[in-house]
Amino acid sequence: MITVGLLGCGNIAGLIAAHRPGNIRIAAVYDRHVERADDLAGRLGALACHDFNEFMAADYRVAVEAASIGAVVDHGEALLDSGRDLVCLSVGALADTAPRERLVAAARRAGRVLRVPSGALFGLDNAKVGRISRLTRVLLRTTKPPRALGLEAGARQLLFRGAAGECIRRYPKNVNVAVALSLATGREAEVELWVDPAVERNTHEVVLEGEFGAVVITVHNLPSPDNPATSRLAALSVLALLSDLDNPLVVGT
Numbered sequence: 588m589i590t591v592g593l594l595g596c597g598n599i600a601g602l603i604a605a606h607r608p609g610n611i612r613i614a615a616v617y618d619r620h621v622e623r624a625d626d627l628a629g630r631l632g633a634l635a636c637h638d639f640n641e642f643m644a645a646d647y648r649v650a651v652e653a654a655s656i657g658a659v660v661d662h663g664e665a666l667l668d669s670g671r672d673l674v675c676l677s678v679g680a681l682a683d684t685a686p687r688e689r690l691v692a693a694a695r696r697a698g699r700v701l702r703v704p705s706g707a708l709f710g711l712d713n714a715k716v717g718r719i720s721r722l723t724r725v726l727l728r729t730t731k732p733p734r735a736l737g738l739e740a741g742a743r744q745l746l747f748r749g750a751a752g753e754c755i756r757r758y759p760k761n762v763n764v765a766v767a768l769s770l771a772t773g774r775e776a777e778v779e780l781w782v783d784p785a786v787e788r789n790t791h792e793v794v795l796e797g798e799f800g801a802v803v804i805t806v807h808n809l810p811s812p813d814n815p816a817t818s819r820l821a822a823l824s825v826l827a828l829l830s831d832l833d834n835p836l837v838v839g840t
């Protein structure tokens with residue numbers, strides 16, 4: 588049984604709770620909105636933590652952050668130092684070298700692992716060959732319905748083109764995947780962020796070229812029910828990651 592503490596009781600946490608398989612028990616939940624923690628804990632029979640100290644004191648093996656970049660910056664190190672693995676969805680917190688190195692150092696000190704799930708993307712598994720064999724192009728082209736960014740647009744519109752680190756600074760709730768792709772490949776991704784009133788799904792195109800050859804992967808993600816910016820796949824991907832922690836047969840690089 589894998590025991591989990593959920594940091595953040597919003598949309599992804601709700602999906603994790605609804606779809607969790609039998610080998611995962613959510614033992615404790617924490618949100619800065621106390622009523623969200625109470626509500627989710629009530630549905631799960633978990634401990635509702637009303638502040639971060641309570642969450643630290645609770646008994647679970649893996650912390651899953653589904654909150655915000657700020658939550659990772661504020662609490663990531665303490666969670667790792669306490670001897671838990673940390674699964675981090677707000678990957679934008681790892682875009683800059685200094686905070687990333689602080690978290691990695693904490694994981695190393697504690698002998699634990701900071702895990703970045705595939706989230707809303709497919710293809711991070713073999714994208715990791717970029718750390719072994721040269722890639723000449725790493726591009727993420729993301730297209731979302733305007734409402735996912737709280738915008739109205741009459742036509743397809745390019746919001747941003749440039750480096751992943753700059754894109755996540757400008758759109759911290761929409762392109763965590765760009766930072767995940769950069770970390771996987773070891774090369775900062777170029778990003779195009781579009782809004783398009785003609786699309787219903789959050790669409791991510793991953794384009795990689797290099798010594799291995801070339802690949803284009805397009806993911807057409809259903810948005811999640813309570814947050815159109817976030818794809819359902821991101822929550823399911825965390826459950827797949829957690830399920831593998833105790834698995835004697837692990838598939839995928």
Ligand SMILES: NC(=O)C1=CN([C@@H]2O[C@H](COP(=O)(O)OP(=O)(O)OC[C@H]3O[C@@H](n4cnc5c(N)ncnc54)[C@H](O)[C@@H]3O)[C@@H](O)[C@H]2O)C=CC1
Nearest residue numbers: 595597598599619653654655658676677706707760817821
């Ligand atoms: N890596 C990936 O592929 C993806 C990552 N994300 C990221 O995952 C995170 C969660 O997404 P959702 O569940 O859709 O968001 P949400 O907004 O529905 O829920 C986030 C919850 O966390 C709580 N929270 C935020 N900061 C907190 C803090 N410092 N301390 C305690 N509670 C805090 C909020 O009150 C809220 O209830 C976001 O940062 C989002 O950008 C979303 C989609 C894909």
Ligand SMILES: O=C([O-])CC(=O)C(=O)O
Nearest residue numbers: 707761762763764817818
């Ligand atoms: O859920 C998605 O499609 C991607 C997303 O919001 C993110 O990476 O922050």
